[in-house]
Amino acid sequence: MxxxxxxxxxxxxxxxxxxxxxxxxxxxxxxxxxxxxxxxxxxxxxxxxxxxxxxxxxxxxxxxxxxxxxxxxxxxxxxxxxxxxxxxxxxxxxxxxxxxxxxxxxxxxxxxxxxxxxxxxxxxxxxxxxxxxxxxxxxxxxxxxxxxLGMIGIKKDGILFVGDAYLSEGPLAKHPVPFLMDVDASIETLFMLRDDPDCNFHVNSHQGIYSTRGETGQVIEANIRRLEEIYVLLENTIASSPKTSQELAKIALDYFNADCNTYFVYQLIIVTINAYLSSLLDKQRIQPIMKSNVLYWSK
Known part of the structure; x- marks a missing residue:
């Protein structure tokens, strides 16, 4: 250290x-x-x-x-x-x-x-x-x-410690489906951080200290685009035909050519997929249906 x-x-x-x-x-x-x-x-x-x-x-x-x-x-x-x-x-x-x-x-x-x-x-x-x-x-x-759900940032003298509010470029490439528990809250947080005029630097917990004069905006925009891309991918996939959560996880991972080789990482992916499904369901853009005792998500 x-x-x-x-x-x-x-x-x-x-x-x-x-x-x-x-x-x-x-x-x-x-x-x-x-x-x-x-x-x-x-x-x-x-x-x-x-x-x-x-x-x-x-x-x-x-x-x-x-x-x-x-x-x-x-x-x-x-x-x-x-x-x-x-x-x-x-x-x-x-x-x-x-x-x-x-x-x-x-x-x-x-x-x-x-x-x-x-x-x-x-x-x-x-x-x-x-x-x-x-x-x-x-x-x-x-x-x-x-x-x-309750993450906080700590700001002092223009330096904001943002925890895991967004991924820096390296981790975002390595983990193309970023772990989150509330997708709508995450996107709102990202917009707030992008537009905050009172910071000079963001300290990201994993591989990133970014100046708010250019660097931060670029990294945050990349995170916003990724979350929105996953959102559209899942909604369009469900619109084409009903899918299970596990099928959607595979589709998202395959879309980004990502490998999930461990059970531990897979559990994080499933929670993240469920966060997107929760948002889509609350907005009445999808619905749960049962077929032969299996839960599917449908348009």
Whole structure:
């Protein structure tokens, strides 16, 4: 891990897999996200001690394991509070909720209860109920739903940590059907981020620090086009003939020449397809039908 200074008080902690945030005030500091596991938490602790900072709090953009997996280690070492949105703290406190949601609300099999989908249990407080903390650190907390239902962004001095609100160019090429839980909210979030005049840089959690003077708009536009492309693909496919969710997942993957070789990734794809189906159904553009005890989606 290494520090990249963005402003006098805002740093990005760059690592091989994720960008984290460090905000300082004198010798005090707060961390935005903590990575996948206790190893990440220990590395963050070492980095803070190396620079003689004193950790005061952790903020998690959302409750996915690769963003809060280091919480438990840091809390054990420092006993600091952890903040996120009211929705996301449920996943911090009860990590089994993530594989539970991926497995359609049933008790998830053990193979889904791994560190990539179920981080170590963490405390959590609703950041919106802690105005004094927000004011002391001079933060703007911005709702960014879509990738997860309660994801938040943290803005300080023109630098906005956007979590997984959109994919940078490399991951978008590698994962052409981006994981999301609410497609309409995700598109609204993308338009809001694209049109926000008060940011100088976006810090994307995975492989991206983008200047809002050109770079950010291009990357966000690519994400908007991709989500809209998938939306049209699924709606047109269903209009041609009824399809199951599994058939639609295959059609979307084949359309982008993508390979899905693991069960773990397939579960993410199925959740994403269901998010599109939910939107189409709510807008009365498709309907569920039963044929021979099989659920199909039809125009």
């Amino acid at each position: 290494q520090l990249k200074q963005m402003t006098e008080k805002v740093y990005v902690i760059e690592s091989r897999t994720i960008n984290l945030g460090l905000i300082i005030q004198g010798k005090e500091c707060i961390i935005i996200d903590t990575g996948l596991d206790k190893t990440s938490g220990q590395k963050i602790s070492n980095l803070i001690l190396e620079h003689n900072f004193e950790l005061q709090a952790i903020i998690n953009t959302h409750g996915h394991a690769d963003h809060f997996g280091g919480n438990q280690r840091l809390v054990k070492l420092t006993n600091v509070p952890v903040y996120s949105s009211a929705w996301e703290i449920n996943f911090l406190k009860t990590p089994k909720l993530e594989p539970f949601s991926l497995f359609c609300g049933a008790n998830p099999p053990r193979i889904l209860q791994n560190k990539f989908y179920m981080g170590p249990k963490s405390p959590g407080e609703d950041i919106s109920c802690n105005k004094d903390f927000i004011d002391y650190w001079g933060l703007d907390i911005i709702s960014l739903p879509g990738h997860s």
